[in-house]
């Protein structure tokens with residue numbers, strides 16, 4: 592797995608404290624494709640075996656810069672995955688109607704799901720080698736697709752992920768010039784057992800509720816398969832394109 596990436600580099604998982612982030616970091620470590628695997632999150636314990644843990648809060652840019660400085664001292668990153676995200680939290684959840692939109696909540700969701708990944712790109716993409724394949728991926732969600740939106744609702748989360756898709760597309764155009772081997776991707780993991788999806792699993796068929804390890808394996812296979820010509824696109828866990 593991940594043989595499309597030149598060996599000897601590092602893998603960086605932002606959000607290693609999350610369900611999918613932890614599984615991604617563990618799979619990167621087990622792949623033996625990387626000289627070093629970094630995992631950053633707000634909670635650095637208990638950690639993932641074989642993964643070098645560090646602190647990062649997407650809402651504190653200085654912590655993102657500090658994490659990038661740590662990575663810059665190691666092997667060059669070939670795989671950068673942002674596995675963070677919020678859908679609900681203390682006192683808020685996805686909106687059922689526009690009447691439920693609260694400005695502060697919407698700004699919080701945008702801060703974590705959109706602005707945070709932009710700041711990660713700002714501080715980490717300069718570390719990506721100029722030659723050879725590398726992947727910069729952000730976990731998104733199919734509900735961030737404008738073309739696929741038939742149900743409505745979830746205004747803040749949908750908007751934050753739609754904006755994330757635009758960010759990844761815009762980044763891909765910029766990196767095409769300086770790092771033509773880099774593939775920028777928005778990835779939908781499927782419905783995965785995690786704290787984020789826990790309140791919304793009731794209507795999911797059991798065979799469509801993935802374990803984080805399964806989702807991580809499929810997402811890494813997508814990152815392995817996608818090439819620079821695919822950069823800027825959104826894909827699901829089954830390597831199918833998602834309409835914007």
Ligand SMILES: NC(=O)c1ccc[n+]([C@@H]2O[C@H](COP(=O)([O-])OP(=O)(O)OC[C@H]3O[C@@H](n4cnc5c(N)ncnc54)[C@H](OP(=O)(O)O)[C@@H]3O)[C@@H](O)[C@H]2O)c1
Pocket residue numbers: 606607608609610611612632633634647648649650674675676677703730731732733779780781782783784785786787788
């Ligand atoms: N699970 C699904 O069914 C599903 C479906 C579609 C898309 N996704 C996407 O997949 C990604 C991963 O979700 P998941 O299911 O693995 O959820 P999860 O287990 O809740 O993980 C999300 C992680 O985001 C981190 N986070 C939140 N705010 C942060 C901040 N300010 N700074 C740094 N980290 C922050 C959380 O860190 P703490 O641990 O410190 O709180 C948490 O570990 C998200 O982008 C989500 O939108 C998931």
